[in-house]
Amino acid sequence: MRACGRALIVALTCTLLALGITFVAAPISAQAMTCDKATARPNEDGGSGVIGGETTRLTWEGTVESGEDVTKVTLTIPDDGTFDGSTTRVTVLDGLTRMSVEAETKTSGNTLEVDFSQAIPEGSLVRLEVTNMCFPVEGGDYAISGTYESQAGTSALPDSPSISVIANTPLQRAVTWLDGQSWVQAWNSNQFLGMFFKPQLLLTSFVSLFGGWLVCLVIVIVAYPIAILLGLAFAFMKMAKHKVVRAIAVTYINILRGTPLFLQIYIMFFGLPMVGVNIDNNVLGVIVMAVNSSAYLAEIFRAGIQSIPTGQYEAAASLGMNGAQTMVSIILPQTVRRVIPTVTSDFITSYKDTSLLSSVGVMELMMFSKNLTTVSGNITPYMAAAIYYLIVTLPLIKVVGIVERRMARSESGGGPRPKAKGSATPAADPSTPAMASVHCEATEDDGVHGVIGALTAPFRSASSVTPRHDEMGGVPDAL
């Protein structure tokens, strides 16, 4: 606040001074050179702000008004901003045509002198691009002032529109500290390490990619439940008796599985606005991911449901259950167990595929890392993005592995079984319907427990669920 106030006072004083000088020094031509604009290139990693004390590029444009030839321009930035170590590109334009003008530049502290080899005629646009200059560390709103020389002598330049500069952040300070470390320099001097794992960039990448990572996670976490419901619906539709219903499901699934997700994204993102439907990019991203996944999930669910042996249906029927009851309490719980690894794999795929959304402007992980790589010309932001992807996928891959192993054990008769009452085995056919009856009993007892038990069984260790294969003969759920 106080810095702002001070900056304002400084700016005001400068303006007053400038006005004063103008009146004193150039009484004939009131304002012979104007400043059209001054902008600075954002140098905040992953952000759009200009940070003080970090190198940036200043673009200053001024026009030579009528009745004047300009031979020299001097720019000044306030306080401890510096032009030292900067390079300047000088462009002089007549309309859109570039004029061949040579210029010599000299920097000293907070002033920059540009000496033109020939006088710049009236009506020309002078464009100065000062690369690697620094604004003051404290931040604030800074206007570029200065002077110019013409035949009439030296006159003051009007102040440029002010440029907002953010004070240096802890992150930037950490980066500056890393810059100074000898081990960091040694590390970066190896071309491979410096290009792929530059410590400074890794640090800033992690911070600025975080938002993109959240977007990825939110998209897939919101999309996935929708995809599961849609997938289940289409799985049932594909197994329906009605030919038409089946045809709809088959078309939906085949078209979505038969075309690349990338293409679907393009169609949705460029197609919908064309017919006047404008949906927020992130919401549309969720929709595309959900619809795409639903087709794969539908196939996974259908295969899962159809892999349950007919014996289970017969057993349920013999207990007097109707179709819906059989599905909800007998078939689905077993299906869920079987499809967990495949669904998790599909979830991993979906999560990774959110990266494709970057091509249509969704600000997710890939987009942020791409931008950062563009700005830095270094691969490190991609490596940071890879780490962000792996944080989620590696544990899930591990889970799939565990579940698959447990399931393999249970399929071969060694796995966990939901608890059953001692005399549950029915007399008729002791091998096949055993499972059904066990489930049935459990459902009768307390339905929730049975279902949850079935769902969580693969995650529990075998010892926590008493193996009863000795009694039940290890029902093989032949796939």
Add this chain to the structure above:
Amino acid sequence: MKREDRRFIGIVACIVCALTAALAIAGCSSGSGSSSTTTAASSASADTSSYTTVESGKLIVASDLAYPPLESVPDGGGDPVGFDVDLMNALAGKLGLTCEYLPAQKFDSIVPTIKQGGKADVGCSSFTITDERKEEIDFTDSYMDSNQGLVTKSDATATTVDALNVAGKQIAVQSGTTGEEWAQENLPNATVVPLDDAIQAMTGVQTGLYDACVADLPVMKYLCNNSYTDLKVSIEIPTGEQYGIVVSKDNPGLTAALNTALQELKDDGTIDSLEEKWFGSTM
């Protein structure tokens, strides 16, 4: 247990592979030049030192090939065409090399590709010579002047910098271009959306997904006149930027040879005739 063993072996194998790759890359970079082919400079640069190319007798060019009339792949595929393409062919001819284009590269990946080396000798994709890029790679002398152009729909109401510099406005740009930098600096309140190529940006403006796009003026003019007739160049932005060809800093001989050849093409009027051919007038 067995499966775990196998996985462990897999991990070890992966680490070994990664290390080998790392060593290979590091080895290549440190010993660069020793193994690549050395081509003696031809007539164009008889006096300057020799240079190396990735493949002997060839000048391999990386370009995004989606920037008509400077570089593009004609409808239906085939060899790339455009001002830059003709220029590179003429330059390669002067050097006694065969010009060969890589398949379309992402614009923002070309400078890193040239810097890394091993894939292409030069990048020629309407690169503006900037001091930032010069820190990474070398530029040849400039071969053409350019400006920026901002394109909107013909019937759009927001067509000025003030009208577009508003929160909620979406400005499409090509990632890594000077157009992107212009939009970031001059339209800070709007959302700047970096895309892979200029065609995508134009399509987005046409469909109404974005409010405007910013890219090099010659390209914007050409696209508005030929393919996107319902769009127009609303703002002609005088930047006076200059195009140069990107060459690795490890290959100064090639830069020098290209500069000599470029001067010859300027002197014998080839560049003027190419500008006539592709832009209808000399620039």
